[in-house]
Amino acid sequence: MKTRTAAIILAIISTACVAIALSSASISPGNAITTTNCKAPSGDRTPSIALSPEVPDNVIFAGEKITLTTQDRRERMDREMLAFTFSHINTLLQIKRANRLFPIIEPILKECGVHDDLKYLMIIESNGDTEAISTAKAGGLWQFIESTGRSYGLEINKEVDERFHIEKATRAACEYLKESYRTYRDWLTVAASYNTGRGNVTKRIESQKENKAINLKLLPETSRYIFRLLAVKTIFSNPQKYGFYLQHSDLYPHIPHKEIVEVDSVVENWGLFAKKYNITYLQLREANPWIRGTSLTNKEMKKYEVKIPDSEALEYNPEDTKAHDIRWVVE
Numbered sequence: 001m002k003t004r005t006a007a008i009i010l011a012i013i014s015t016a017c018v019a020i021a022l023s024s025a026s027i028s029p030g031n032a033i034t035t036t037n038c039k040a041p042s043g044d045r046t047p048s049i050a051l052s053p054e055v056p057d058n059v060i061f062a063g064e065k066i067t068l069t070t071q072d073r074r075e076r077m078d079r080e081m082l083a084f085t086f087s088h089i090n091t092l093l094q095i096k097r098a099n100r101l102f103p104i105i106e107p108i109l110k111e112c113g114v115h116d117d118l119k120y121l122m123i124i125e126s127n128g129d130t131e132a133i134s135t136a137k138a139g140g141l142w143q144f145i146e147s148t149g150r151s152y153g154l155e156i157n158k159e160v161d162e163r164f165h166i167e168k169a170t171r172a173a174c175e176y177l178k179e180s181y182r183t184y185r186d187w188l189t190v191a192a193s194y195n196t197g198r199g200n201v202t203k204r205i206e207s208q209k210e211n212k213a214i215n216l217k218l219l220p221e222t223s224r225y226i227f228r229l230l231a232v233k234t235i236f237s238n239p240q241k242y243g244f245y246l247q248h249s250d251l252y253p254h255i256p257h258k259e260i261v262e263v264d265s266v267v268e269n270w271g272l273f274a275k276k277y278n279i280t281y282l283q284l285r286e287a288n289p290w291i292r293g294t295s296l297t298n299k300e301m302k303k304y305e306v307k308i309p310d311s312e313a314l315e316y317n318p319e320d321t322k323a324h325d326i327r328w329v330v331e
Helices: 001-026 072-084 087-111 116-126 147-152 166-184 187-196 198-208 220-237 272-275 281-287
Strands: 058-061 064-068 259-265 306-307
Touching: 064 187, 064 259, 072 087, 072 220, 087 116, 087 166, 087 220, 116 166, 116 187, 116 220, 147 166, 166 187, 166 198, 187 198, 187 220, 272 281, 281 306
Parallel strands: none
Antiparallel strands: 058 064, 259 306
């Protein structure tokens, strides 16, 4: 309880300091998030503050040491560290959601032969939101557009959209990532190709005579993308260092399914289907986000596996939640 209280006080102080820093636009480099003169105003005096997250000298990504000591890399990394450190809502949600998703995602990446660090690609694609839809109509955790999703075997229509199927979409993403890795032999370059397409990356490799994305002049969005990956891994590896203090109870727990029901016929109404298992349509949809309508025509009589969540687990006690990664929480 004392730790919790201290964390809340620190968070309040940090938030106040950030607000002052942003209003004064006074940001200077430091070895960590540092504050100076963060005091309540006295009379007409305006408080001054300097805040900046630490930029590491290097990051190990997918087993490779990425040095960040050159001017261009340091400043690009600094920009993303600032963005994630002071985007409190998104970063907190990412960590909370990762606690539910990583136990599902990690085994699939391992089984498919994709490096574990590519799970952070899913985080920056969708913020870990299983219902994410972009302005370009890309959908799901891995943000497939319809044509790409279909090309990797995902069913996409008004009733079923497997871009939102956590396991199937992850396997589809793994296929894309492995195909790219066979070409580039570098996971960070693979990530760049996921953002901008293989054609764009290959064109720049050939014209700039470099074979890794970290050394390429890329489109601004893609250039930021690969440093977002490095920034997210850095913050996830030590959230407290960057001002994020969470308890076990703050994280979103995994909701186990009670059973899997095979459906190979028409479902006239998913709401009535859900009631048979003492859950609501909403709970059914959250357990199976690939269900996109209230019915299933299923003209081809395909077989679908429908997860039925454990109704007792849906009434979870936050105090029982455990951290998937102990580094995410303070004891």
